[in-house]
Amino acid sequence: MQFRVPKGTTDIVPDVAVKWQYLERIAVELFKKYGYKPIITPIFEHTEVFTRSIGSSTDIVQKEMYTFEDKGNRSLTLRPEGTAPVIRAYVEQNMNQLPQPVKLYYTGPMFRYERPQAGRYRQFWQIGVEAIGSDDPAVDAESILLLINYFKAVGLKELALYINSMGCENDRPQYIEMLKDYAEAKRESLCNDCVKRIDLNPLRLFDCKNETCQTVMADAPKLIDHLCESCRGHFDEVKHYLEMQCVNYVIKPELVRGLDYYTKTTFEVVSPLLGAQNAIGGGGRYNKLVEEFGGPSTPGIGFALGTERLALAVEKEGVFDVDENSTEVFIAVADPAAKHAAVNILYELRAKDVSADIDYMGRSLKAQLKAANRRGIRYFVFLGSRELESGAVVVKDMENGAQEEVKLNELVEYLTGLVADISERVAD
RNA sequence: GUGAUCGUAGCUCAAUUGGUUAGAGCGUCGGACUGUGGCUCCGAAGGCUGUGGGUUCAAGUCCCAUCGGUCACCCCA
Structure with missing residues (x-):
């Protein structure tokens, strides 16, 4: 009986690893140009790091984490994403004493217990960046543009950029009440899942694939239309910067993303060349996260991209020209x-x-x-x-x-x- | 977690209605006169047909289970 890799994992064989290294090299070069420095955090953290930040009602926390107890009875979790560990490090290492914003990038494996599929693995690799310390909308734009420019740098042409604003702690609760009232009134026409969502996670109501639910939600109030003046101004600025760089975007009010810590700007880049798992990169602003970890009130924004999805997309685009630099x-x-x-x-x-x-x-x-x-x-x-x-x-x-x-x-x-x-x- | 589908050499695929020693191409290794590659030709190695049960005189082919892949849902990178 031969051994096999565990379900949802895979060996990155030399021919593929060479391509990954190429993708990573281009990323690092570009990040450097934008003023980002590397950070390396542990592959596992105290479980709290993720439950507190990602949100206990999210799918990631509820059913996807590799959580275990070590011999010292500590509850540890293999990181399901990269932002929470970086913010934990920012606070623990007193990086608020460094010149702000602190701009960081990381690469490495993440772990989520999910049903495997092409472009979705239980151990998957991400490249991510975080800019911590500034609420300037130009930083939001920098983050988005960095992601887009990176994809272009590795040869992707077919891309769709979705952006949205989740508002701040002032306008979100008001809006959620408004949304709940609306959904409650239409309760009869919603599917069972959506009825549950009304109380559990009303923002997710927009995600339902059910057609009747979609038509109902099409007329629901959108967060983007109920932002406070400051959030609205912030979002307008972000859009303005994108337009200055002639970057096309689609405002997608239902773009909520699966992590609870986002505030204001969220964004996602999708490759039409891939199947259902087509999000090759995404991120957003998280202005309450540093505080959540016990640091001073500090805004931040960042994104992560999936290496294997990116490699798939570049492969499909047809021009994965890696200089083999073979033996001479x-x-x-x-x-x-x-x-x-x-x-x-x-x-x-x-x-x-x-x-x-x-x-x-x-x-x-x-x-x-x-x-x-x-x-x-x-x-x-x-x-x-x-x-x-x-x-x-x-x-x-x-x-x-x-x-x-x-x-x-x-x-x-x-x-x-x-x-x-x-x-x-x-x-x- | 739900539904569907697939699983034969390293890779891509064959194998008449269940019927003898499961084949091919590519790849790997070796050879084609003694110290020179690519092309061509020749040859070799390599499969307990994912695994475990069952039906049958007989199973790669049928049934069940299990593991894994893929597709969609869920969710996301």
Whole structure:
């Protein structure tokens, strides 16, 4: 009986891992340009960190968390998302003493116990950013634009951006009462789930896929129409910044998102290339969260994107061109007598930053070439007893078949020269 | 958690109404005269047909269970 990965998890095999690293590299470069720095938090936290912040009535907390007790009887939870841990760290590490806003990014696995599906796993990877300390609508715009620009940077063209405003602690309770009254009056025409939602989580009433519910809710009061003056102004500013950058957006009043901590701006980016699990990134403002964790009243905003969904979308878009940066030089040993000398050269090349490899399978010369050629290695160095005697080796460029004789003591210099030429050309 | 669907070599797929030693392509490994790749040709390895039961003279093919994938719901990244 062979072992299999647990349900909803998967091995990221080398060919895929290379692509992920590429996606991550582009992200890190871009985040740096926007002034964000990395932060790494533990993969598990005290369960409270998530129940308090995400909200105890949410699906994530109610049925999706990997919660366990350790040998010291602590209740711990594998992180289902990245924002709460970062905010916990912000408070615990007194980052309010740093120049504000504090701009952070993270990457890593998240865990949710869900029914697996393409683009949805129990261990999944996210890349996220948080900007903590400013309520400037320009920061909201920066967050949204960073997400959009990143997707464009990795080659996505087909994207839809949805935005909404959840209001603040002043206008939300008023609105929820209004919404409850409306739904209560229409109680008879709503499905069972929605009737439950009236008291449990009225904002979710808009999410129901049931057609009659949707028609009923179409006429319901929208939070976006009942914002206080300050929230309305904030939202208008955000939209203005987006328009300045010619970024198309759709205002989606029913965009609520599954975490309770959001205030004001929320947003989500959807790829039409994917199936039902099409949200490749999303986020929002969380102006009460730092306080919730016992820190000073501090606003914040951030987003997270799903690495495997992004990879799927980029794949479907058709242009996942990752520079393979494969091995550059292969040392072909034509004669077992030359093996020691060959290994010596191998290490010399590597010490000079030339990526080089050699056969470890005891292959015939021909088989060595075949195997190395399949790996896409461009330069071959032939080394046998002939070369050892003459003190000169043959260097072959596999792209055009050209061969050249090079003295052994000049070989390293010769090859570093060739390889440097290539990387310069690639850089152009 | 609900409903549907699928599960044969590393990958993509075959296998007449249940009927003898389950096949192919790609990939992997080796070879095609003695020290030179890509193309071509030849050959080899690799499957207890996801797993466990059952029906039958006989099961990859039918039934049940279980595990896993996929699709939709739920939810979200």
